[in-house]
Amino acid sequence: MKQLFSLLMIVGVSIFIFACSSQTKSELEMKSDNEKDSIESKPNVEVKTYKEPLTQVGENASHPFGVFVLNQLSKPNMKITAGPLYIQVERIKIVQSTDVSDIGKYNLKEKGLNTGKMNIIQLTTTLENTSDQPLYLEKGPIKTLVLSNGEQVNVNKMNVDPKDLSLKAKEKTEFTLICFLSQDPKNLKYVKVITDIVREQVTKKEVSPLKTVEIKM
Incomplete structure (x- = not known):
């Protein structure tokens, strides 16, 4: 009887170990398959x-x-x-790419620009609504940029990321304007900023007309 009990115990333990072994093997195989799928799903070109x-x-x-x-x-x-x-202009950058990607060329073409080289102007600003009423800025607070080389940048047309903008009462926020340029600006002496019309959000009442300010580079 005792021998039979021992035999049953050995068989039971063997079945348990086999089951655990099979489960572990199954889990390892699934992990291996998942890793293989993950590797195969990665793009061939690494995104910079x-x-x-x-x-x-x-x-x-x-x-x-x-x-x-x-x-x-x-x-x-x-x-x-x-x-x-209030528009606090903190930094103005002129950047250029002679190694333009396919998506970059597509964006240049959409703007009617030469696809061989990309020239960009970037204004980093802080916007502050000092009033007790929300303000509506349409596509942004700046309408036109006039560069010292004679180029006039239509912000609504050349904006890399155009979107409607509004400010709550007493709100202060960062705003970066990035626009394509039609030519290499070389060394700019100044940038004239022409603001857009500012309106109250609710009534659409004009609270500030167009204004031109020259910023020395």
Whole structure:
């Protein structure tokens, strides 16, 4: 009887070990298959990371649009007052890419620009609504940029990321304007900023007309 009991115990333990072994093997096989699927699903072309901000003239950075170099940097830290709206222009950057990606060329073509080279102007600003009423800024607080080389940039047309913008009462927020340029601006002496009409959000009442401010580079 005792021998029979021992035999049953050995068989039971053997079945338990076999079951655990099979489960472990199954789990390992699933893990291996998942890892294989993950590897096979990765794109063949590695996406380059974009380092922002570029802080030194001559510094390079990779972006989905291409590889960019910072050609000019100005830190005017200048305030533009458009009625109750304050636009603090902190930095102006001129960047260029001669190694434009396919998606970059597509965006240039959409804007009617030459696809061989990408030139961009970037304004880093802080917007502040000093009034007790929300403000409606349509596509942004800036309508036109006039560069010292004679180029006039229609912001609504050349904006890389156009979208409606509004500010709550007493709200303060960061706003970065990035626009395509039609030519290499070389060394700019100044940028004239022409603000857009500022309206109250609810009534659409105009609280500030167009205003032109020259910023030295």
